[in-house]
Amino acid sequence: MDIAFAEPGLPASGTLIITVSQDRTLGPAGLEIDRSLGGAVGRAMAASRFTGKKDEVLELLAPAGLTLTRLLLVGLGKPEPLTDTSLEAVGGTAAAFLNRTGETEAWLRLDLPAESALPADQAAAAAAVGAQLRGYRFDRYRTTEKPEQKPSLVRLTVQVADPAAAERLFAGNGPLLAGVSLARDLISEPANRLTPVAFADRCTGLAEFGLEVAVLDQARMAGLGMGALLGVAQGSAQPPRLVTLSWRGAPAAADSRPVVLVGKGVTFDSGGISIKPAAGMEDMKWDMAGAAVVAGVMRVLAGRKARVNVVGVLGLVENMPSGTAQRPGDVVVSASGKTIEVINTDAEGRLVLADALWYAQETFKPRVLIDLATLTGAVIIALGHEHAGLFATEDSLAEQLLGAGRKVGEPLWRLPMGESYDKDLNSDIADVKNVGSGRAGGSILGAQFLKRFVGEVPWAHLDIAGVAWAKKDSATVPKGGTGFGVRLLDRFLADTAEG
Ligand code: BES
Ligand code: MN
Ligand code: ZN
DSSP states (O other), X not given: XXXXXXXXXXXXXXXXXXXXXXXXXXXXXXXXXXXXTTXXXXXXXXXXXXXXXXXXXXXXXXXTTSOOSEEEEEEEEOSSSOOHHHHHHHHHHHHHHHHTTTOOEEEEEOOOOTTOSSOHHHHHHHHHHHHHHHHOOOOTTOOSOOGGGSOOOOEEEEEOSOHHHHHHHHHHTHHHHHHHHHHHHHHHSOTTTSOHHHHHHHHHGGGGGTOEEEEEOHHHHHHTTOHHHHHHHTTSSSOOEEEEEEEEOOOTTSOOSOEEEEEEEEEEEOOXXXXXXXXXXXXXXXXXXXXXXXXXXXXXXXXXXXXXEEEEEEEEEEEOOSTXXXXXXXXXEOTTSOEEEESOTTOOHHHHHHHHHHHHHHHHXXXXXXXXXXXXXXXXXXXXTTOEEEEESOHHHHHHHHHHHHHHTOOEEEOOOOHHHHGXXXXXXXXXXXXXXXXXXXXXXXXXXXXXXXXXXXXXXXXXXXXXXXXXXXXXXXXXXXXXXXXXXXXXXHHXXXX
């Protein structure tokens, strides 16, 4: 779908979309169209349950007296406060609706309340961003789809008083959209296609955007003593990789120590010898979402030439049961030197991250360390699919991440940590065991385990198991891999770390 911007006007064909605020409140443009149609817009709303709430749409086909194919009313919700997120939702909802109708051309009139605090060009760009985000589709393996089953919208033109200004703002979001799409592509890719080696190859391709890419193979990792990561990989026919993506954009005077982002990249998590039940196991193709999101963020930073130094570290392995797989009860020696008793081979993400986090700290001496991982099913029990779990060693870091998440509509919820939880990880024969004694506080125990491999650096852990994959569409996120975390971390870096 192409996006364009133009001055307001009544199009001669296609669909005209207008926004309606809560309680069926039309804006100036809506009122004018309603008048010219003899009150048909008001009558149509009154005849339906459409009230202008967020996510609502009302379609008026072939409106008499106009040459348009349809008028589409889209709910804006409460007019105050009007945020980027509410306009993204309008763009996304309208685009998704029209894509199912066969319509090819549409014009979106943002009929905002006059007193709105959000500048019109920013609102227009946000609506376009929302349409693009929702328009994402992973269709590389659909070969027999009929044209009438495909999304139909070819062009969406957003009407705004200063189209050039809106266009500039929208173009500035190009790298962000590319980063989110990259993350979603990787997440949705099946595990036979996206092995650790294939994932690393995709990362190598990111050099074209100015990222420095380094790939460690199994022998290099063995040389570094990464027994925890390699223990997970040893049951699989697919060899592991550790990828680093570096972006150096900090101006000379600024802090040159990088922010380091670490991602769990388990390309398939069968559970290993502690094998998972068959039902739903296909979901474990997206157990590499943390690594995908880190790759997506790095793509954004390079694309927009961010004024900050950031390194992404991706631990890529497949967790399989086999004659060579690690056993429950095995003890592995991590790169940090700490020994780990592997009680449950399905708590593999933390083993991968133990070595990736150690490597990140030793190699890059970060000023801030943040990891993303689909680490625990327990975080879904705690927070559902609406918030990701946040753990942080410092309140200020937690606040910054919480704030960034709220702004971009990728909300986090902070969970506690502490000594009293940590003791449950003490092993009888090694330095630490990889699970606690029961199911209580499963996400917290996962975070406590990771913390054993984190030194003095300010550190945050995002457990994204509940938000990495969507089973149903929402306004700006089609079902499938969500890319949750790309926008959040991009905003966090822009707001707190750029020189
Ligand atoms: N990848 C899973 C966590 C997960 C579950 C992600 C559901 C997305 C959806 C992780 O490796 C895992 O298996 N965790 C175990 C930990 C347990 C053995 C302590 C879990 O959550 O059951
Ligand atoms: Mn697992
Ligand atoms: Zn896993």
